[in-house]
Amino acid sequence: MAGGRNQESPYGVPRKGASPFNVSRRGFIKGMGAAAVAADALLERAAAAPVAEPGSAENPVAGPVKISLKINGQDRQVTVEPRTTLLSALRDRLDPPMTGPKLVCDAGTCGACTVILNGKTVYGCSVLALDAVGKEITTVEGLGTPDKMSPVQAAFVEKDAMMCGYCTSGFVTSVTALLRDNPNPTLDEVREGCKGNFCRCGTYPHVFDAALAAAKTSGGAAK
DSSP: OGGGOOSBOTTSOBSSSOOTTOOOHHHHHHHHHHHHHHHHHHHHHHHHSOOOOTTSSSSOOOSOEEEEEEETTEEEEEEEOTTOBHHHIIIIISSSOOOSSOOSSSSSSSOTTEEEETTEEEEGGGSBGGGGTTSEEEOGGGTOOSSSOOHHHHHHHHTTOOSSOTTHHHHHHHHHHHHHHOSSOOHHHHHHHTTTOOOTTOOHHHHHHHHHHHHHGGGGOOO
16 A cells, blocks of 8 residues: 555544444435434523522522621621621621621631521521521620620629630520520539530530529519
8 A cells, every 4th residue: 555554544444435423415314314403402401490599509598699698686688698698797897897706717616606596596607697587696795785785695704704815706696596495404414514615724514503693583584
């Protein structure tokens, strides 16, 4: 053969002769028609399918989105990304921010970021802001003020239940939720209710005393 080259491609497929892909003009037109019918059917099915809500598994949120969070009884507008945690939304995205919940471990272990979500305590660093939409969010700021403290806050002051104070807001929030569910807890129940909060200063005895003292105030109603 000229130039010493054979009639096969480098992949061993003959360059000449009948191709396995030969299709007649009539067959090609019939195939295109069937494909068009199938495409129309798929389009009709897609149009009839229900539209998924933003943020659902079928229609995930991408990029910044403006949401409304109900914080301490007020609707607050905030722009977040899908990955933004509730803690970050409260501290970094609101104007003015809610700085009561603290960022410490950022791993859902220390309890400094504790907030109350629909009546239950959660770690703010472990909940996405998008998952808190439509729910009642209570931070330590919503429990009382320096001029009008809640029974729990007043008991923490009376019993000196703080040292550096960095974990205090989380303890106050956890004790508040505990007393709402159990107005007259025992010491063991108080310890159980605070087990998700960590105090590096070791002020636990004073925290427990404050919780028991608050339980005796206003029938334990930590409002």
